[in-house]
Amino acid sequence: MNIEQKLKKISSLKELSQYADYSLIDTLTSDPQASSDGKNHYPREVFNGHYVPVNPTPIPNPIYISHSKSFFEELGFDNSLALDEEFMKMFSGDISSVPKPLKNIGWATGYALSIYGTEYYAQCPFGTGNGYGDGRAVSVLEAVLNGKRWEMQLKGGGKTPYCRGADGRAVLRSSIREFLAQEHMHALNIPTSRSLTLYTSNDETVNRPWFNENSHSKDPEVMIEETVAITTRVAPSFLRVGQLELFGRRARKNEHPNAKEELKQIVLHAISREYGEEIEEDLDFEEKIILFALKFRDRLTSLVSNWIRVGYCQGNFNSDNTSVGGYTLDYGPFGFIDDFDPRYQPWTGGGMHFSFFNQSEAARKNFNMFCSSLMPLLESNQKALENLAGIRDGFAKVMNEKMDKMWALKLGLEKFDERLFNQLIALMIESSADYTIFFRELSKIPKDISPLEVCFYHNLDENLKSKWSIWLDNWKRKLTATSEQLKNINPKYTLREWHLVDAYEKAYDGDYSLVHELQEVMIKPYEEQSKEIEEKFYMKKPLELFDIAGISHVSCSS
Ligand SMILES: Nc1ncnc2c1ncn2[C@@H]1O[C@H](COP(=O)(O)OP(=O)(O)OP(=O)(O)O)[C@@H](O)[C@H]1O
Numbered sequence: 001m002n003i004e005q006k007l008k009k010i011s012s013l014k015e016l017s018q019y020a021d022y023s024l025i026d027t028l029t030s031d032p033q034a035s036s037d038g039k040n041h042y043p044r045e046v047f048n049g050h051y052v053p054v055n056p057t058p059i060p061n062p063i064y065i066s067h068s069k070s071f072f073e074e075l076g077f078d079n080s081l082a083l084d085e086e087f088m089k090m091f092s093g094d095i096s097s098v099p100k101p102l103k104n105i106g107w108a109t110g111y112a113l114s115i116y117g118t119e120y121y122a123q124c125p126f127g128t129g130n131g132y133g134d135g136r137a138v139s140v141l142e143a144v145l146n147g148k149r150w151e152m153q154l155k156g157g158g159k160t161p162y163c164r165g166a167d168g169r170a171v172l173r174s175s176i177r178e179f180l181a182q183e184h185m186h187a188l189n190i191p192t193s194r195s196l197t198l199y200t201s202n203d204e205t206v207n208r209p210w211f212n213e214n215s216h217s218k219d220p221e222v223m224i225e226e227t228v229a230i231t232t233r234v235a236p237s238f239l240r241v242g243q244l245e246l247f248g249r250r251a252r253k254n255e256h257p258n259a260k261e262e263l264k265q266i267v268l269h270a271i272s273r274e275y276g277e278e279i280e281e282d283l284d285f286e287e288k289i290i291l292f293a294l295k296f297r298d299r300l301t302s303l304v305s306n307w308i309r310v311g312y313c314q315g316n317f318n319s320d321n322t323s324v325g326g327y328t329l330d331y332g333p334f335g336f337i338d339d340f341d342p343r344y345q346p347w348t349g350g351g352m353h354f355s356f357f358n359q360s361e362a363a364r365k366n367f368n369m370f371c372s373s374l375m376p377l378l379e380s381n382q383k384a385l386e387n388l389a390g391i392r393d394g395f396a397k398v399m400n401e402k403m404d405k406m407w408a409l410k411l412g413l414e415k416f417d418e419r420l421f422n423q424l425i426a427l428m429i430e431s432s433a434d435y436t437i438f439f440r441e442l443s444k445i446p447k448d449i450s451p452l453e454v455c456f457y458h459n460l461d462e463n464l465k466s467k468w469s470i471w472l473d474n475w476k477r478k479l480t481a482t483s484e485q486l487k488n489i490n491p492k493y494t495l496r497e498w499h500l501v502d503a504y505e506k507a508y509d510g511d512y513s514l515v516h517e518l519q520e521v522m523i524k525p526y527e528e529q530s531k532e533i534e535e536k537f538y539m540k541k542p543l544e545l546f547d548i549a550g551i552s553h554v555s556c557s558s
């Protein structure tokens with residue numbers, strides 16, 4: 001922290017402007033076709049350049065909903081800043097009159113899409129992939145705060161050339177979900193894009209497909225009018241595997257004379273933004289690439305094992321939703337699991353490949369794509385190519401090791417015990433166990449199975465009870481962790497969809513109290529918290545909510 005910031009927190013946009021440092025704009029290349037004022041928002045093909053200068057479209061008369069107090073603290077922001085008129089204006093999309101050296105230009109980036117290891121072009125309206133990218137995410141600031149570089153991005157900040165004919169907006173419902181989930185994920189000690197602010201407007205709505213009330217439909221049935229909102233999310237960069245893939249594909253196909261150079265530049269940028277502290281600047285380029293792949297493999301495998309630890313299913317784990325920095329990105333059709341099912345998938349369009357226990361395999365597919373994107377840069381170095389292929393092929397082994405380690409930790413064992421684990425999974429499925437409550441109650445190291453019975457959605461018959469007793473005895477014989485240690489691994493509170501539904505439904509009537517309450521509870525997921533909170537949030541999903549559309553599954557993320 002520099003002395004100036006230590007003494008006084010940033011409490012105006014003017015003060016914040018002093019920390020601006022636009023390294024992306026300064027080092028990468030911009031789309032040569034773009035209008036320099038950033039005012040061209042029409043969908044179009046972008047053939048080269050790393051980013052498109054584009055201005056966000058403000059939401060009218062912004063209303064404050066919430067901000068992240070812990071992240072404000074980390075950045076050295078005073079809490080009053082979230083309500084400061086100038087600050088609110090900027091982070092609800094109006095950057096036309098920001099004080100210098102802030103720039104009155106934002107940027108969006110193109111990226112490619114692959115789904116479970118298959119390259120797609122069809123999602124691009126031009127069929128070429130040149131029209132796919134940040135369709136509604138617009139970055140507005142890069143700043144170095146307390147010695148760390150951050151990029152700040154508005155989600156729902158209006159159309160960009162990549163909007164594909166859509167409105168460029170995010171609705172209040174999905175913005176509240178993303179805002180709270182980012183706060184929660186950080187508090188669970190899992191890397192994530194961070195929430196900064198959440199603003200809405202009463203003066204703009206958009207239409208979205210949705211379900212009738214209490215419907216069991218898997219597909220949306222009606223169009224509904226929804227309020228818009230803008231969340232600002234923050235990360236060292238917003239580079240995705242899909243981004244490297246876009247430039248990798250272009251280099252592979254030699255699409256233009258500069259294609260390989262653009263790939264090289266974006267890779268170097270990714271390394272310096274995301275791995276700057278681990279990969280030394282003066283290494284050879286090829287050495288850097290090998291280290292980059294190794295370190296990303298390490299982060300990605302840790303990330304996925306941690307998701308499984310807390311019962312998180314990303315839902316739409318495409319290459320364009322996989323951050324190169326190895327943190328959680330894009331809280332669209334995600335879900336925290338209630339009743340345990342390894343095939344749990346909250347998104348009806350997602351298929352089994354992005355289901356709960358298959359996330360490690362989906363990660364491997366994304367990692368393969370990442371490696372393929374780097375290959376054109378190593379063409380002249382057979383040895384380096386072989387090294388990279390070795391790192392790629394070693395993914396499954398590292399992933400398995402991380403999973404075993406995670407399960408050992410989650411169960412408080414010295415080392416992973418396959419037999420005990422397999423028996424547990426079978427019993428949890430047979431008894432329909434609530435994932436969070438089961439592991440939290442287990443963390444209390446119960447004498448017998450009766451305290452565990454609260455976490456089952458089925459009543460246990462005598463046969464099942466006796467199987468559980470045997471399992472519990474075997475587990476306790478191998479257990480080495482204390483209850484306290486187990487409670488730091490197994491959260492008490494997770495952000496369940498049905499709590500979110502209550503919060504955003506109230507928010508549509510202008511009542512943000514549940515958003516605030518959920519935020520308070522979910523930023524302390526490992527703590528016991530009060531009796532009142534426990535009664536409200538430490539409970540199984542009510543049976544009547546099973547299979548209800550919009551609660552137990554969603555059909556779209558926007
Ligand atoms: N309302 C919208 N207007 C314009 N583009 C959109 C809209 N909704 C989604 N998109 C774009 O469609 C693509 C796929 O959407 P997806 O749900 O994965 O991402 P997202 O939730 O918008 O964003 P992100 O991955 O940035 O968190 C993205 O490129 C996204 O920018």
Ligand SMILES: [Mg+2]
Nearest residue numbers: 320321330332
């Ligand atoms: Mg996305």
